[in-house]
Amino acid sequence: MSSGAFFRTLSATCNASRPPKQRFSRLFVHRLAIARVADFYTWLACGFESPHRSSHPMSFRSSTRRHLWCTTLLVSSAAIVLAGCDPASSSKPRTSSGTRTVRHQAVDRTGYLRPEAVGAAIAAPPWIAHLTPVDLDRDGRLDLIGCESQENRIFWLRQASPGRYEEVTVGTDLLAPVHVEAADMDADGDLDLLVSLMGYVFPNNDKIGSVVILENDGSQHFAPHVVLDHTSRVTDVRAGDFNEDGRMDLAVGQFGYDQGEIRWLEQTSPWQFKEHVLLELSGAINVLVADFNGDRRLDIVALISQQWEEIYFFENTGGAFRSKRIWGSTNEDYGSSGIYLTDLNNDTRPDILYTNGDGFGPAALPGPRPWHGVQWLENTGGGFFRYHRIGDLPGAYSPVSVDLDQDGHLDVVAVSAYSDWDKKNPRVVSMMWFRNDGRFNFEPQILAYAPKDLITLAVGDFDGDGSPVLATGGFYIFAPHINMGRITLWRR
Amino acid sequence: MGKKTLLAGILVCLAAAIAVGTIAWRARQRAAILAAALPDRPDLSAWAPELAARITSCETRVRERTDPISALGELSRLYHANGFLPEASHCYGALTVLDPANGRWAYRDAIILSGFGENEPAIERLRQVPTRPVDYVPARLRLGETLLKVGNIDDAIGVYRAILETHPKESYALLGLARCDIERERWQDAREKLERLVDQTNYMLGYDLIVSVYERLGETARAAAIRGQMRAWGAFRDMLDPWMEELLEDSYDPYQLSLASGAAARRPDHALALRRLERAITLAPETAALRFQLASLLLERKEYVKAREQFERCTQLAPKFADGWAHLSGLLATVGDRAGADRILEEGLRNCPDSPGLHMMNGHRLKRIGRLEEAIAEYRRSIELRPTEADAYIELGTTLIGAGRSAEGISVLESALVAEPQHPFIVCTLALHAIEQRDEAAARKWIEQARLQPRVKPVDMKQVTEAYSATFGRRAP
Numbered sequence: 001m002s003s004g005a006f007f008r009t010l011s012a013t014c015n016a017s018r019p020p021k022q023r024f025s026r027l028f029v030h031r032l033a034i035a036r037v038a039d040f041y042t043w044l045a046c047g048f049e050s051p052h053r054s055s056h057p058m059s060f061r062s063s064t065r066r067h068l069w070c071t072t073l074l075v076s077s078a079a080i081v082l083a084g085c086d087p088a089s090s091s092k093p094r095t096s097s098g099t100r101t102v103r104h105q106a107v108d109r110t111g112y113l114r115p116e117a118v119g120a121a122i123a124a125p126p127w128i129a130h131l132t133p134v135d136l137d138r139d140g141r142l143d144l145i146g147c148e149s150q151e152n153r154i155f156w157l158r159q160a161s162p163g164r165y166e167e168v169t170v171g172t173d174l175l176a177p178v179h180v181e182a183a184d185m186d187a188d189g190d191l192d193l194l195v196s197l198m199g200y201v202f203p204n205n206d207k208i209g210s211v212v213i214l215e216n217d218g219s220q221h222f223a224p225h226v227v228l229d230h231t232s233r234v235t236d237v238r239a240g241d242f243n244e245d246g247r248m249d250l251a252v253g254q255f256g257y258d259q260g261e262i263r264w265l266e267q268t269s270p271w272q273f274k275e276h277v278l279l280e281l282s283g284a285i286n287v288l289v290a291d292f293n294g295d296r297r298l299d300i301v302a303l304i305s306q307q308w309e310e311i312y313f314f315e316n317t318g319g320a321f322r323s324k325r326i327w328g329s330t331n332e333d334y335g336s337s338g339i340y341l342t343d344l345n346n347d348t349r350p351d352i353l354y355t356n357g358d359g360f361g362p363a364a365l366p367g368p369r370p371w372h373g374v375q376w377l378e379n380t381g382g383g384f385f386r387y388h389r390i391g392d393l394p395g396a397y398s399p400v401s402v403d404l405d406q407d408g409h410l411d412v413v414a415v416s417a418y419s420d421w422d423k424k425n426p427r428v429v430s431m432m433w434f435r436n437d438g439r440f441n442f443e444p445q446i447l448a449y450a451p452k453d454l455i456t457l458a459v460g461d462f463d464g465d466g467s468p469v470l471a472t473g474g475f476y477i478f479a480p481h482i483n484m485g486r487i488t489l490w491r492r
Numbered sequence: 493m494g495k496k497t498l499l500a501g502i503l504v505c506l507a508a509a510i511a512v513g514t515i516a517w518r519a520r521q522r523a524a525i526l527a528a529a530l531p532d533r534p535d536l537s538a539w540a541p542e543l544a545a546r547i548t549s550c551e552t553r554v555r556e557r558t559d560p561i562s563a564l565g566e567l568s569r570l571y572h573a574n575g576f577l578p579e580a581s582h583c584y585g586a587l588t589v590l591d592p593a594n595g596r597w598a599y600r601d602a603i604i605l606s607g608f609g610e611n612e613p614a615i616e617r618l619r620q621v622p623t624r625p626v627d628y629v630p631a632r633l634r635l636g637e638t639l640l641k642v643g644n645i646d647d648a649i650g651v652y653r654a655i656l657e658t659h660p661k662e663s664y665a666l667l668g669l670a671r672c673d674i675e676r677e678r679w680q681d682a683r684e685k686l687e688r689l690v691d692q693t694n695y696m697l698g699y700d701l702i703v704s705v706y707e708r709l710g711e712t713a714r715a716a717a718i719r720g721q722m723r724a725w726g727a728f729r730d731m732l733d734p735w736m737e738e739l740l741e742d743s744y745d746p747y748q749l750s751l752a753s754g755a756a757a758r759r760p761d762h763a764l765a766l767r768r769l770e771r772a773i774t775l776a777p778e779t780a781a782l783r784f785q786l787a788s789l790l791l792e793r794k795e796y797v798k799a800r801e802q803f804e805r806c807t808q809l810a811p812k813f814a815d816g817w818a819h820l821s822g823l824l825a826t827v828g829d830r831a832g833a834d835r836i837l838e839e840g841l842r843n844c845p846d847s848p849g850l851h852m853m854n855g856h857r858l859k860r861i862g863r864l865e866e867a868i869a870e871y872r873r874s875i876e877l878r879p880t881e882a883d884a885y886i887e888l889g890t891t892l893i894g895a896g897r898s899a900e901g902i903s904v905l906e907s908a909l910v911a912e913p914q915h916p917f918i919v920c921t922l923a924l925h926a927i928e929q930r931d932e933a934a935a936r937k938w939i940e941q942a943r944l945q946p947r948v949k950p951v952d953m954k955q956v957t958e959a960y961s962a963t964f965g966r967r968a969p
Contacts, residue, residue, distance in 0.1 A: 124877075150879065150880055152910065175910065176880075199913045199914075200913065201880070203723070204724050205719060205723060205725060206723065206947065207944065258724065259700060259703050259704055259719070280707075280708070282700055307728040307730075324643070325641065325643060328609060328641035329606065329607055329641075330614075330637050331607035331608075332728065332730050361751050362753075362758055363750040363753075363754045364781045364782075364785040367751075368747065369575075370576075370577055422776070423781075479812065479814065479844070480812050
C-alpha cells in the first residue's frame with residue numbers, strides 16, 4: 001500500500017451530502033403522522049373522560065359504541081398511517097453534534113503563496129521552535145523574533161529596510177529555548193522578551209526548565225533576568241497584569257514530562273516574582289492570556305497534552321484563579337500540539353484555535369493519526385466554549401487565523417510535521433489553508449509540501465501593505481535531512 | 493349478531509390491525525434504516541484493493557439484505573479500523589438501532605465521539621451499552637472518564653465506585669477516583685488511592701500524579717524518590733480494550749498497525765505485537781521502519797537470528813537510515829561476532845557519514861583497541877554532529893581524563909551540562925574532581941547541583957559528601 005493512503009483524511013468526500021430537503025420532508029411527514037395520532041387520542045380521551053359526558057345528547061352506551069368503533073377504525077388507520085409513513089427520520093443514524101463529520105476534498109494551491117527564505121543560511125539541520133512577529137525596534141516595519149533550540153539562542157530577524165532582513169542574536173546560552181514573546185515588562189516603553197526554556201528538548205522529567213526575561217535597554221540590547229529556574233521544563237510564557245497592580249505578571253506553561261504545571265508568577269518588584277501554581281499536570285504546550293469571560297480581568301487558558309489531552313480555563317477572580325476544564329478528549333493519543341488566540345467569528349469574544357498533530361508514539365518513527373487536525377473552541381460567553389472541527393491535517397501544528405484571500409472572513413492556516421512516517425512520500429502536506437467560506441465551512445487548500453517538518457507558523461503584515469504574510473520555521477530531528485527550510489516567508 | 497360477539501370481533505380486528513401495522517411499520521423502519529445506513533464511500537484509491545473489495549461486498553450485502561446486520565457490522569469495522577471515522581460513526585448510528593443488544597456499536601461510536609471531545613453525546617452512547625449479558629468494564633471506565641472530562645465529578649465517582657464493587661482490583665477505576673479527589677483538592681484521599689494504585693501497577697499508573705500529590709502535602713523526599721527513579725518515565729498505558737483491539741484485525745494501515753504493535757509490546761504482549769507487525773509488513777514489505785521495529789522487538793525477545801535478518805533487510809531497504817546499521821552492529825557484538833559488528837559499523841559509516849551515533853560507536857571501537865587519539869576524534873565528530881546530547885561528551889570527557897588530560901576532560905564534561913543540564917553522572921564527576929583539586933567553592937557548587945538532581949543515586953551522593961568531609965574537614969553542604 002502506498003503511503004499516500006494517509007492522505008485519506010484530506011481527500012475523503014463530504015459526508016454531509018445527504019440531501020437536506022429530503023431529510024426535512026421525511027421528518028415533516030413523520031411528525032405529521034404523530035400529530036394526527038396524538039390529536040385522535042386527545043379527542044378519544046376527552047370523549048371517555050369528559051366530566052360532561054352524561055349531559056351529552058348521546059347515551060353513554062351509544063357513546064361507548066361510537067368510541068369502540070372509532071378506536072378500531074382510527075387505531076387501524078393510525079397503524080396504517082404509521083406503517084405508511086417513512087420512519088427513517090425517527091431512527092435515522094445519528095451524526096455527530098459537532099462539525100467533526102464534515103470533510104472536504106483538499107485542493108492543491110501550492111502556487112498560491114510564494115516562499116522566500118530569510119535569515120541565516122542552513123548549516124546544521126535547523127531547530128526553529130518558535131517565531132513571533134513583532135516590531136521590536138518600533139521602526140514601523142514588522143520583524144520576527146524566534147528560538148533556535150539547538151543553538152540555545154534567541155534571534156531577531158530585523159527588517160532593516162523594506163523586504164531586507166538581518167538576523168541578529170539577542171540572547172545566548174539559553175538552554176533549549178522553545179517559545180519567545182515580546183512584552184514591556186518594566187513599563188519603560190520598549191519591548192522585553194519572555195523566553196521559555198525547556199533545558200532539554202527530548203523527554204526528560206528533571207527540573208531543568210526556566211523562564212528568562214531579556215530586558216531591552218531601549219536600543220535592542222538585552223540583559224537576561226532568570227525569573228524562574230530549577231523547575232519543570234517550560235514551554236510557554238505570556239504576560240498580563242493579573243492582579244491589576246500595574247505590574248506585568250506572567251502565565252507559565254510547563255510541560256515537564258511526568259510532572260508539569262501551569263502557574264502564574266506575580267511580579268512583586270522589578271524582576272522579582274512570586275509563584276502561584278494553578279494546575280499540576282504534565283504536558284502543557286501553550287498558555288493564552290485574554291479576558292475570556294468579559295469581566296474585564298485577564299484570564300488564562302492552557303493546553304495540556306500527554307495522556308490528559310485537555311484545555312483548562314483559569315478564571316481570574318481578582319488576583320486569584322478558579323480552574324475549569326473546558327474541553328477534554330478521552331483519546332490519550334489525540335496529540336495536542338498548539339492553541340492560538342483569535343476572534344474567529346468576530347463577536348468580540350476571544351476564541352481558541354487548536355491543533356492536534358503530535359504523532360510521537362510507540363512506533364519506530366512518529367506519524368499521522370486519523371484524528372489529527374484543526375478545530376476551534378467558540379467562546380459562547382461566561383467561560384463556556386463550543387467545539388467545532390475545522391478539518392483534518394496529519395501532523396498539525398501551530399494554527400493561526402488570517403484572512404489569507406482578503407475576502408473579509410478569517411481563515412485558518414496550520415503547518416505539519418513528522419507525518420511522513422516511512423520517508424517515502426514527497427506529497428505529505430506541510431502547510432494547509434482552511435478557507436472560510438463565510439459560514440464557517442472551511443475548505444482545505446494545500447499551500448505547501450515543502451519545506452517539510454514545520455512546527456511554527458506566524459502571520460503579520462510584514463510588507464506594510466495590508467496583505468498578510470506567513471512565516472514558518474522548520475525543526476529537523478529525523479534523517480534524511482531533505483526538503484528543509486529554516487525560516488520562510490510566504491506571500492501572494 | 494350479539495353485542496358480545498360484535499365487541500369481540502371489533503377487538504380482534506383491532507388487535508389484528510395493530511399487529512399488522514406494527515409489523516409493517518417495523519419492517520419499513522428496518523428497511524429505511526438499512527437504506528440510510530450506508531455512508532458515502534470515501535476515496536480508497538490509495539488503499540489496498542482488498543479493502544475496497546471488502547467494502548463493496550459489505551455494501552452489496554446490506555443493499556440486498558443478505559445478512560445485513562453482519563455486513564453493516566463488518567463495514568463499520570473496516571471504516572473504523574482504517575481511520576474513516578465519520579463513515580464508521582454513520583454505520584454505528586444504524587447498528588445501535590438495528591442491533592442494540594450488541595454493545596460494541598454504541599461503545600465504538602462513543603469512542604469516536606469522546607475522542608474528539610464531543611463528550612455529551614458520547615456519554616449518551618456509553619449509557620446505551622448494555623451491561624447484560626456481558627458487563628464490558630472498559631465501557632463503564634470510559635463513561636467514568638468522560639463524565640470526569642465534562643466536570644460531572646459526582647456521577648464519575650458513582651461509576652468508578654460501582655466498578656470497584658464488582659472489580660476491586662480495577663486500576664483505572666482507582667485512577668479515576670484519584671483524579672476526582674484531586675479535582676476536589678482532597679489530597680489525602682488522592683494520596684491513599686494513588687499509593688494503592690502505584691503498588692498495584694508497579695508505577696505504570698499513578699506515577700505522575702502521586703509526585704504532585706506528595707509535593708502538595710509537603711512530602712518532598714517521597715516525591716524526589718519517585719522523580720529520581722527515571723529520567724523520563726512516560727509509563728502511562730491506556731486500558732486494555734478488546735472491543736477496540738479487535739478492530740485491528742481489519743486494518744489495512746501499516747502505520748496504525750505498527751503503533752498498535754508498539755503499544756502491545758509496551759504492555760508487554762509480545763505475541764500480539766509480533767502479529768500486528770507481521771501484518772503491517774505484509775501490507776508494506778518494503779518499509780524499513782517496520783523492519784526496524786520488528787527487528788528491535790525480536791532483539792528484545794533475544795531472537796537474535798530473526799532479529800539480524802530484519803535489521804539486514806532494514807539496511808538494504810534504507811541504507812541511509814543510520815539506526816539500522818547501529819543496531820545491526822550492536823546485535824552482532826552481542827552475539828560475539830565482533831568482526832562482523834565492526835564490518836557493519838564501517839559499512840554504516842560509509843552510507844551515513846553524518847551519523848553522530850555511528851561516529852560514537854566507532855569511537856568506542858577505536859578506544860577498545862587502544863587507538864585513543866582516533867577515538868577522541870570520533871567523539872568530537874559525534875558532538876559536532878549532535879551537540880544536544882550528553883552521551884558523546886561523557887565518552888569524550890572520560891576518555892580524556894583516562895588519558896591523563898583531566899583539564900580538557902573536565903572542560904568537556906562542563907560543556908555536556910549545556911547539552912543536558914543536571915546530568916547526574918556529570919554533576920557527581922565534577923564534584924569529585926573539584927574535591928580532588930581541593931577547590932572547595934567549586935565542590936560546594938557541584939554538590940548543591942547534585943542535591944537538586946533526584947536522579948543522583950544515594951550511594952553516589954554518599955561518596956561525594958564523604959570525600960568532601962575527608963578533604964575539607966567539614967560537612968558537605
